Amino acid sequence: PISHSKSPLIHAKFAQQSKQAMHYGRLQPELGGFAKAAQEFFAAGGKGMNVTVPFKLDAQALADALTSRAQLAGAVNTLWIQDGKIYGDNTDGAGLVRDLLAQGLALNSARILLVGAGGAARGVIGPLLEQAPKCLVIANRSNAKADDLVKIFADLAAEYEVALESRTFSDLENPAITQYPFDLVINATAAGLDNQSPLSHAAAANVFVPSSFAYEMLYGKTTNFMQQALQRGARVSDGLGMLVEQAADAFLIWRGIKLASSIDPRAVLAQLRS
Numbered sequence: 001p002i003s004h005s006k007s008p009l010i011h012a013k014f015a016q017q018s019k020q021a022m023h024y025g026r027l028q029p030e031l032g033g034f035a036k037a038a039q040e041f042f043a044a045g046g047k048g049m050n051v052t053v054p055f056k057l058d059a060q061a062l063a064d065a066l067t068s069r070a071q072l073a074g075a076v077n078t079l080w081i082q083d084g085k086i087y088g089d090n091t092d093g094a095g096l097v098r099d100l101l102a103q104g105l106a107l108n109s110a111r112i113l114l115v116g117a118g119g120a121a122r123g124v125i126g127p128l129l130e131q132a133p134k135c136l137v138i139a140n141r142s143n144a145k146a147d148d149l150v151k152i153f154a155d156l157a158a159e160y161e162v163a164l165e166s167r168t169f170s171d172l173e174n175p176a177i178t179q180y181p182f183d184l185v186i187n188a189t190a191a192g193l194d195n196q197s198p199l200s201h202a203a204a205a206n207v208f209v210p211s212s213f214a215y216e217m218l219y220g221k222t223t224n225f226m227q228q229a230l231q232r233g234a235r236v237s238d239g240l241g242m243l244v245e246q247a248a249d250a251f252l253i254w255r256g257i258k259l260a261s262s263i264d265p266r267a268v269l270a271q272l273r274s
């Protein structure tokens with residue numbers, strides 16, 4: 001549901017900061033109705049849109065051309081029209097990386113654990129690898145999906161000399177299997193929506209130390225995953241900064257990169273938090 005989406009407010013702030021005349025609203029098609037709704041939007045003069053779950057794959061299918069990061073991400077969160085052609089990009093991973101860097105994380109040479117292997121996880125793997133961490137371990141409840149992601153991103157990992165590996169959830173509980181702890185643990189699962197954490201007590205005890213940083217992609221509440229990290233003295237963040245930063249990238253795609261210095265995503269984030 002997008003009725004409580006913060007995106008209209010975020011884009012209104014960017015438009016205000018950069019003095020752009022822009023209207024950003026909400027559209028919620030029926031399941032199966034994405035392509036028709038998007039085509040009508042562009043036919044009526046709409047210039048661009050963000051797309052969220054469950055339509056990111058429909059958006060990818062609709063686009064006439066994709067950026068390479070959207071291809072790798074396997075999903076599209078930003079569409080725009082130019083000379084009658086619809087383009088698709090994915091700004092989620094870049095948004096996550098910028099939020100992490102803005103919070104003072106050193107990603108280069110970091111040991112990263114990514115929990116989850118759905119669309120949200122896949123969308124951020126490319127930009128994380130491009131930061132050249134020491135290792136990126138992907139763990140998912142259904143192991144095969146994590147293995148698939150390791151295969152898809154193997155070439156990019158080799159290019160940036162990152163050890164990219166998958167682990168099962170039971171591996172995470174076994175101190176002998178992975179070199180613990182992690183500098184950064186990202187929760188890209190939907191478990192928080194059900195008030196659950198993907199990490200068992202034993203896994204949390206292995207992966208977190210006080211110097212760890214736990215990043216929850218959801219926002220608006222302190223999830224069980226964040227609580228597990230806090231209990232072990234780790235720093236935590238929710239995903240509100242990622243939301244603002246991915247929006248900033250989309251805004252610059254639509255309105256022009258020349259506005260990059262006119263918008264201030266961190267100020268918008270601070271306003272949202274207050």
Ligand code: ATR
Nearest residue numbers: 116117118119120121140141142189190191196198
């Ligand atoms: P999204 O596009 O938001 O990533 P998704 O493709 O449905 O949505 O993926 C949801 C992710 O959350 C998956 O990694 C899922 O694990 P499975 O692949 O094993 O289904 C994970 N997930 C959801 N609920 C979970 C829970 N309670 N514990 C652990 N992982 C969970």
